[in-house]
Amino acid sequence: MNVTPLDLRQQKFKSAMRGYDRGEVDALLTEVADDYEGAIREADRLRQEVARLEDLLAEHRSEEKSLKNTLVSAQRLADEMRETAERDAQRVMRDAEARADLLVQKAQSRHEDLQREIDGLRARRRETETSVEAIINALKNTLDFVREQDQKDRDDKIRLMRPRPSEAAMPAASAGAAAPAPGVAELPPARTQNG
Numbered sequence: 001m002n003v004t005p006l007d008l009r010q011q012k013f014k015s016a017m018r019g020y021d022r023g024e025v026d027a028l029l030t031e032v033a034d035d036y037e038g039a040i041r042e043a044d045r046l047r048q049e050v051a052r053l054e055d056l057l058a059e060h061r062s063e064e065k066s067l068k069n070t071l072v073s074a075q076r077l078a079d080e081m082r083e084t085a086e087r088d089a090q091r092v093m094r095d096a097e098a099r100a101d102l103l104v105q106k107a108q109s110r111h112e113d114l115q116r117e118i119d120g121l122r123a124r125r126r127e128t129e130t131s132v133e134a135i136i137n138a139l140k141n142t143l144d145f146v147r148e149q150d151q152k153d154r155d156d157k158i159r160l161m162r163p164r165p166s167e168a169a170m171p172a173a174s175a176g177a178a179a180p181a182p183g184v185a186e187l188p189p190a191r192t193q194n195g
Contacts, residue, residue, distance in 0.1 A: 005040070008033035028161065032154075039150055046143055050136070057132050060125070067121055074114050081107040 008029050015022070082104060089100030 005033040005037035060128050078107050078111045
């Protein structure tokens with residue numbers, strides 16, 4: 001059964017002779033509904049952020065594919081240029097061989113430039129993937145932290161709302177100890193940094 005914040009706000013309980021204080025129950029339900037509504041909003045915001053990041057990742061993947069195609073075409077072009085230079089070198093005498101050597105050197109230089117570009121693009125891709133993964137992990141950690149804080153807040157509120165033991169149920173040995181004034185709830189012990 002999914003409970004919405006509106007369900008919590010509109011929840012009514014039957015009256016009983018020795019039941020809980022209706023105002024306190026209504027206040028708690030309102031507070032829980034507000035917290036729940038905030039958590040739902042935050043979850044929706046995080047879902048939208050994850051969707052945005054997934055779109056960004058898909059866009060980067062599309063760019064990577066386009067770059068790979070470009071690099072393959074450039075490699076084919078470099079190979080074709082080298083083959084042309086070799087055919088020209090075979091057809092002509094020394095003069096043509098000198099020109100073919102120059103073309104081969106240019107093609108090799110172009111190939112090295114392209115290889116450097118490929119290495120740079122690979123490094124950029126790794127950086128982008130690392131960055132996107134870091135953002136996703138940060139969002140996950142933030143969501144986990146928000147959930148832990150919400151759980152701690154709920155636990156603290158539940159601890160504060162627990163009924164205290166009646167004075168009649170106290171052992172006789174502690175009858176001499178100072179009891180809190182009637183109607184005053186004892187606060188739970190202060191929480192340490194570790195606990």
